[in-house]
Amino acid sequence: MEDLKALELGAIEEIGAVSTGEELEKLRVRLLGKKGDITSLMKGISKLPPDERPKAGAEFNKVKVSISSAIEKKSAAIKAQELSARLNDEIFDITISGKPYGPGHFHPSCDIMDEFIDIFVGLGFCVEEGPEVETDEYNFQRLNFPDDHPARDMQDTFYLQNGKRLLRTHTSTVQVHTMLKKKPPLAVIAPGRVYRLDSDITHSPVFHQVEGFLIDKNVTFAHLKGTLELFVHRLYGKNTKLRFRPSFFPFTEPSAEMDISCQLCGGKGCRLCKGTGWIEILGAGMIDPNVFKAVGYDPEEWTGFAFGCGIERVAMLKYSIDDIRLLFGNDKRFLSQF
Amino acid sequence: MLVSYLWLKDFCDISASPEEVSDKLTSLGLECSIIDDRRGWYEGVVVGKIIEAAPHPEADKLQVLQVDAGGEIKTIVCGAKNARAGLLVPLFPVGSVTPDGLKIEKRKLRGVLSEGMIPSEVELKLSEDHEGIMTLDDNPTPGDKFAERYEVCDTILEIDLTPNRGDCLSMIGIAREVAQGFGIRLKKPGAKTLGRVDKDIASIIEIELTAPDLSPRYAGRVINDVKIKKSPFWVRRRLQAGGVRPINNIVDITNYVLIETGHPLHAFDLDMLAGAKVIVRRAKDGETFTTLDGKEHKLTPENLVIADTEKAVALAGVMGGQNSEVTSSTENIMLEAAYFNPQSIRKTSKKLNISSESSYRFERGTDIEGLIYAQDRAVSLMESTGEGSVIDSRADSYPERFEKRNINLRVSRITQILGIDVSYDQVVSILKGLEMEPEKLDDDTIAVKAPFFRNDIEREIDLIEEVARCAGYDKVPSYAPETPVSEGSYSHLFHIRRLVRRHLVSIGLTEGMSLSFMGDTEMDKLQVPENSQMRSIARIDNPMSSEWKNMRTTLLPGLISSAKGVADLSIFETCALFFDRGDEAPAESWSVACLLTETIAPDAWSGKAGKRDFYDVKGVVESILDFSGFSGEYDFAPSLHPFYYPKRQADILINSVVIGHMGQVHPITLENYEVDQELFVCELNLDKVAEQAKPLRRHKGISKFPSVRRDLAVVVSETVTSKDILESVEKHAPGGDVTLSAQLFDIFRDEKLGVEKKSVALALEFTDSRKTLTDEDADMLFSSILKGLEKDHGAHLR
Numbered sequence A: 001m002e003d004l005k006a007l008e009l010g011a012i013e014e015i016g017a018v019s020t021g022e023e024l025e026k027l028r029v030r031l032l033g034k035k036g037d038i039t040s041l042m043k044g045i046s047k048l049p050p051d052e053r054p055k056a057g058a059e060f061n062k063v064k065v066s067i068s069s070a071i072e073k074k075s076a077a078i079k080a081q082e083l084s085a086r087l088n089d090e091i092f093d094i095t096i097s098g099k100p101y102g103p104g105h106f107h108p109s110c111d112i113m114d115e116f117i118d119i120f121v122g123l124g125f126c127v128e129e130g131p132e133v134e135t136d137e138y139n140f141q142r143l144n145f146p147d148d149h150p151a152r153d154m155q156d157t158f159y160l161q162n163g164k165r166l167l168r169t170h171t172s173t174v175q176v177h178t179m180l181k182k183k184p185p186l187a188v189i190a191p192g193r194v195y196r197l198d199s200d201i202t203h204s205p206v207f208h209q210v211e212g213f214l215i216d217k218n219v220t221f222a223h224l225k226g227t228l229e230l231f232v233h234r235l236y237g238k239n240t241k242l243r244f245r246p247s248f249f250p251f252t253e254p255s256a257e258m259d260i261s262c263q264l265c266g267g268k269g270c271r272l273c274k275g276t277g278w279i280e281i282l283g284a285g286m287i288d289p290n291v292f293k294a295v296g297y298d299p300e301e302w303t304g305f306a307f308g309c310g311i312e313r314v315a316m317l318k319y320s321i322d323d324i325r326l327l328f329g330n331d332k333r334f335l336s337q338f
Numbered sequence B: 001m002l003v004s005y006l007w008l009k010d011f012c013d014i015s016a017s018p019e020e021v022s023d024k025l026t027s028l029g030l031e032c033s034i035i036d037d038r039r040g041w042y043e044g045v046v047v048g049k050i051i052e053a054a055p056h057p058e059a060d061k062l063q064v065l066q067v068d069a070g071g072e073i074k075t076i077v078c079g080a081k082n083a084r085a086g087l088l089v090p091l092f093p094v095g096s097v098t099p100d101g102l103k104i105e106k107r108k109l110r111g112v113l114s115e116g117m118i119p120s121e122v123e124l125k126l127s128e129d130h131e132g133i134m135t136l137d138d139n140p141t142p143g144d145k146f147a148e149r150y151e152v153c154d155t156i157l158e159i160d161l162t163p164n165r166g167d168c169l170s171m172i173g174i175a176r177e178v179a180q181g182f183g184i185r186l187k188k189p190g191a192k193t194l195g196r197v198d199k200d201i202a203s204i205i206e207i208e209l210t211a212p213d214l215s216p217r218y219a220g221r222v223i224n225d226v227k228i229k230k231s232p233f234w235v236r237r238r239l240q241a242g243g244v245r246p247i248n249n250i251v252d253i254t255n256y257v258l259i260e261t262g263h264p265l266h267a268f269d270l271d272m273l274a275g276a277k278v279i280v281r282r283a284k285d286g287e288t289f290t291t292l293d294g295k296e297h298k299l300t301p302e303n304l305v306i307a308d309t310e311k312a313v314a315l316a317g318v319m320g321g322q323n324s325e326v327t328s329s330t331e332n333i334m335l336e337a338a339y340f341n342p343q344s345i346r347k348t349s350k351k352l353n354i355s356s357e358s359s360y361r362f363e364r365g366t367d368i369e370g371l372i373y374a375q376d377r378a379v380s381l382m383e384s385t386g387e388g389s390v391i392d393s394r395a396d397s398y399p400e401r402f403e404k405r406n407i408n409l410r411v412s413r414i415t416q417i418l419g420i421d422v423s424y425d426q427v428v429s430i431l432k433g434l435e436m437e438p439e440k441l442d443d444d445t446i447a448v449k450a451p452f453f454r455n456d457i458e459r460e461i462d463l464i465e466e467v468a469r470c471a472g473y474d475k476v477p478s479y480a481p482e483t484p485v486s487e488g489s490y491s492h493l494f495h496i497r498r499l500v501r502r503h504l505v506s507i508g509l510t511e512g513m514s515l516s517f518m519g520d521t522e523m524d525k526l527q528v529p530e531n532s533q534m535r536s537i538a539r540i541d542n543p544m545s546s547e548w549k550n551m552r553t554t555l556l557p558g559l560i561s562s563a564k565g566v567a568d569l570s571i572f573e574t575c576a577l578f579f580d581r582g583d584e585a586p587a588e589s590w591s592v593a594c595l596l597t598e599t600i601a602p603d604a605w606s607g608k609a610g611k612r613d614f615y616d617v618k619g620v621v622e623s624i625l626d627f628s629g630f631s632g633e634y635d636f637a638p639s640l641h642p643f644y645y646p647k648r649q650a651d652i653l654i655n656s657v658v659i660g661h662m663g664q665v666h667p668i669t670l671e672n673y674e675v676d677q678e679l680f681v682c683e684l685n686l687d688k689v690a691e692q693a694k695p696l697r698r699h700k701g702i703s704k705f706p707s708v709r710r711d712l713a714v715v716v717s718e719t720v721t722s723k724d725i726l727e728s729v730e731k732h733a734p735g736g737d738v739t740l741s742a743q744l745f746d747i748f749r750d751e752k753l754g755v756e757k758k759s760v761a762l763a764l765e766f767t768d769s770r771k772t773l774t775d776e777d778a779d780m781l782f783s784s785i786l787k788g789l790e791k792d793h794g795a796h797l798r
Ligand SMILES: [Zn+2]
Pocket: A262, A263, A264, A265, A266, A267, A268, A269, A270, A271, A272, A273, A274, A275, A277, A278
């Protein structure tokens, strides 16, 4: 039994000293194999008196289990160590480009339009759309552009069918269509294509606008400011400042133009904002009573505000695009940058 | 509108800087910027008097001048022909700097030392006049500082005026806004004449209004014995500041007063008017008239003319005639000041395509009462600069006096529109600053008379806007409506469009965008058949170019063009298309089109360039429809579009409705667009997609028992389609508790299979919902399907 104790202690020590899987396997065979040390020592049991044999057998088993478990533990430790060494010694280049899985690219104008619309839908506005081919009545008369008024010069128009129809010059036409179709209160956001006879590096004969309007009882200019402030803060961040300047649109009164503090210089003045610190971003105002009258709403009962924004202009400012034609060119080299 | 800052000071005592004035005007709704700033210019420039002019000893074209610069005599070598003794001139002494940045130094010119430079008006940037040196009028003293003696260090503001503010097309109009903005008083310059000739105007000229609806008022004054010459410098300088080219003293004064008061005036050569009569009448149909600019116009009764007893002498309010213009030999003047109907002026100006400073103002509405002041102001200036004698009386025809508009303004309504509280007194004070006449009706209501120069003030809301802009938009608080008015939603079509766009981008296509126009040749280039709906084209009456004459009926040409010379492209566009319907409005429908090039750029990993084919675009179409919720509800049918390969194309159907087409672009179409690789495209009508009802989906239970897979490869004739095979498989599926899913996974062609034969491999997967299928079960199911294929399509096991 003394020998057994010594064997166990020796074996544990030897196991602890082993450093490779091969050595450990050799040691296991030497200790636990059929011709191993324990087996040979166990042969001594038969020489013991029969009544001591069960006790001795149990002792042997205990030692056997203890040695095997030490070997197993050691084996696991060696494996973990070897794996970790293998993984850590590897040389790998993480800078090679990833394998090509989509996605493609959204058009910058569409992307901005989506962003606008989502913000307003989140504020309870509903998306409405209208036709792009319109009549003078819907594009001008019902929006309080009188015949032969210089206000008509603000929007050079494409005509169809010998002047009987025209390509809408603004998405404000959706105001008229929606008001004729539905009763107030209304909160509508209307994106779409519009057309004006104008083409140079900052004007395209085809461009996009997002028009929004809200009609309810007791809607004021203060609500217009508050709504647009919320919008601008969601789009450009809380620190963006707003400025409203009086302006003129036939279909709103009072009318305003809204500037935001220049995103490039933070309002200090730079080339983009022409030194003013402000960037003009949209036109707005309180819906003119004549527009309400033209659709049969009572302007004493209902008031409302409207605003309209040119999307390309916002895209050009956002991405420093200096030629609007790039937005309509379907040029892969341009589109893949977004 | 160009505004001279120094000129503004004639009308109000401004202490604010040009920058402050600009900001104030912008905040009042007159968008303003500084475009020319001459503060600090002409430093060191003095008035000089040429006391001697001698020829240069060494050069024929030069003179040596002795110039009195205020006590000091300087020698100046000068090349100008007009330099002579006695002239008063500006002088750049040594050390001063010209507006172009040239520093004046002592320098020898052909042996004579020159001590300065006498500039031309061009060198001073005061005009385009480079005919010799500038000479000074108004008798300055040698040594006077040029910048102080003359109004030359000005700042010019440019105002981007909105069309409602015709009243601000004048210095006085702008000054009124400035005065209101800074709370200072507006003063108007005098209009008195000196030398009065007491003679009855009626003996010289008589006015007859035959169309008072178009010209409610016409006034004429006469000046005799004028001397036509160049205007004094201060007049020319101010005209140039206002952007008007000086012509002669008489015409210049009409323009000067036009800029100052905003009222257009016209000077006739009185001796060219026959019959001592001015008749304001509608033109005769077909009457011809030659305007000042030498252009001949054919008129109609829609156009108003000023005429004498024989002929038209002016196109009323638009432009004068050559036959009566003021020339260097003019001696007597008839000065017109009139009010013309704005719509009528605009019609004539548009129809005849002439726009002038006059027509621009008349069509925005002028001041029917203020025209008298403008006329008198001009006459007084003509008298002082033209040395004529003014006839004291005026011929004035104004048969029906205009009344000022009466508008009731409720202070409570201001709060209702603006959301601010303003006091009664504050409102009254703002209105008075704008020369309105407010009168108290009751505690809430003010009766307001708007002045004639504010044509845009017609209703209560117009007055509210005035209050708002004068109080300042920044005074209006900002708060969002407390509760949303509606729930916020996307329309169905908008939703589908966005779904499709997002899906296409996520599978690797790029979103493009192009103009909605196309040229006349596009349909032929694409090879669209004569009877196609794509040929129902809505045409633009006034296109900008031949490429933009028509509204698009398909997105394909734009996409195909964009593939020219591009190695690897996968792009799509969504946009509305337009189809002509005769007299009705064109039909508009939303379309999505995709384009894939055959070539795929070699990928960095395999280094191999892949190729796309018909099944790539078909895959795109299927994924669009699956993603939009039409899984299993769509179908493809052979089609006959000439712009595709005859066999490599299909119509796309949902619930048997054709919603689009796809195919490989025909080689001739490719050639027409100069594209030198194969293209695969599709175009879907999104309105029709949105209209189709989506199937109601119910889930099927998932079997607890494993399924068994058997691969089946059969040889069939080439004419048997994949669809034929799958339909046949489905027909012979066992049914009951067993479900079968069949998937085609290989098509193989080989000579050994026989002529026009192919081998089609299918993966069949059987699942029983009640038990585990045994091999024997599977074999049996397999052979019943094989038998079916044999029977339906003559297939045999490979
Ligand atoms: Zn900036």
